Amino acid sequence: MAVNNNSESYYDAQEKVKKLYEKYLFLNEKLLNCGVSIEDLQKVCWRRKPQKSQKHTYLTPCCLLIASLVAAVCLSILIKIPIIESIMKRTLGSRCLVPNNYFVWEATRPVTDCNTCRNVSEVLIFENITRNQFQEYAYSPRPMLMKGAANHWPAMHSFNYSFLKEIYEKIDGAYESVEDECQILTFKTEFKSLEDVFSMSESRVQMKEGEKPWYVGWSNCHPDVLSEMRQHYEMPHFLPQDAEHARMDYIFIGYDQGAVMHIDYISRLMWQAQIRGHKTWRLVPPPDCEDVCSPLTFRVDPGDIVLLDTRQWYHDTHIDAGELSLTVSSEYG
Ligand SMILES: O=C(O)CCC(=O)C(=O)O
Ligand SMILES: [Fe+2]
Missing domain, CATH: 2.60.120.650 (Cupin)
Structure with missing residues (x-):
């Protein structure tokens, strides 16, 4: 019984991750498609330190949320949940990780030299x-x-x-x-x-x-x-x-x-x-x-x-x- 409950809530959670991820991709794509620029998206997610001399950027709570979501999705790939696998297959590929998705790129890309x-x-x-x-x-x-x-x-x-x-x-x-x-x-x-x-x-x-x-x-x-x-x-x-x-x-x-x-x-x-x-x-x-x-x-x-x-x-x-x-x-x- 306990096992059933656990697996039910596990699949519930996966279903929620899937829905949230879909909404998030949809929103991001919609914004880009209706003319919101990468620069505008940057403003939502990144903010500069007030001092001029500082060159680093900070992750805002919004990005942290997205980063957690990305982490959850990545974890799902690792454990090969078929439903997540199929979403990822539609959106990911060997070349562009998530086409059309600025936030995910920024949360996952390696630091640039x-x-x-x-x-x-x-x-x-x-x-x-x-x-x-x-x-x-x-x-x-x-x-x-x-x-x-x-x-x-x-x-x-x-x-x-x-x-x-x-x-x-x-x-x-x-x-x-x-x-x-x-x-x-x-x-x-x-x-x-x-x-x-x-x-x-x-x-x-x-x-x-x-x-x-x-x-x-x-x-x-x-x-x-x-x-x-x-x-x-x-x-x-x-x-x-x-x-x-x-x-x-x-x-x-x-x-x-x-x-x-x-x-x-x-x-x-x-x-x-x-x-x-x-x-x-x-x-x-x-x-x-x-x-x-x-x-x-x-x-x-x-x-x-x-x-x-x-x-x-x-x-x-x-x-x-x-x-x-x-x-x-x-x-x-
Ligand atoms: O040719 C294009 O329009 C884009 C090509 C591209 O994004 C790439 O080769 O990485
Ligand atoms: Fe490209």
Whole structure:
């Protein structure tokens, strides 16, 4: 009997954690989606010491509450409660821990070494860079832009919405792999799966007048999908010879506001090749570095490759009006 009571209250508690967590995610997402900025969210959660010389920030009770909630959720993952597992699977992934969720990022992200962004006011731009020239910058957290470095890739001609769709339709288990082992980020869209993305009307694919903008990203980890795609691009030629090719690559595709402001929970640096469209990246240093580091923006042309430490810089992206953006990216290290 006692055991029953305990397990009942245990499951009750889990149910409450689930509900609270859902409400909290919903609220956070709603705020971001209706235009509340990361800066506004910071004001709710963080406050500065009054003295000018102090650089640290404090957690307010609000953040402590959220941190406890996060701890409860993390604990739930550890003990593998199926219901929590399934919520986490919908919201978490190997790349962005909780998409669209500023509070959780701030409560869980590792402390930044502000020297990595100190005095960085712009992206470093290189033209025709060779592997030798890149050596001194390899593995640097400094944001870099390699102009035209992907211009010779076949993907520059072959990659588009229908090409990607065909791959996923013809390979057995390709859609399931995104659900089961890879990850999809649907940002502000209503899509629930990659199959939804590839079931859009032709008019929305082309963003004809009156259609709702869409922007999504997903990882390709199915070996056949990956090997078919990799016939159209390669590891950026300037990366060190011994740099590992990650076991999955990412596609980001769509219009308008691209990715919402976030950081990534990945283990390595990121490269991203802009295959189609022009995209503007906005980088914001984490709050603990805001006294010594500044936000920066840069615009990428088709054929350019961006190198970025997406674990350190909060980042969002915006696509030039009316253009479709398509990128391939991966980690290196
Ligand atoms: O390409 C984008 O819009 C965002 C990409 C991104 O967030 C990333 O590669 O970490
Ligand atoms: Fe990211």
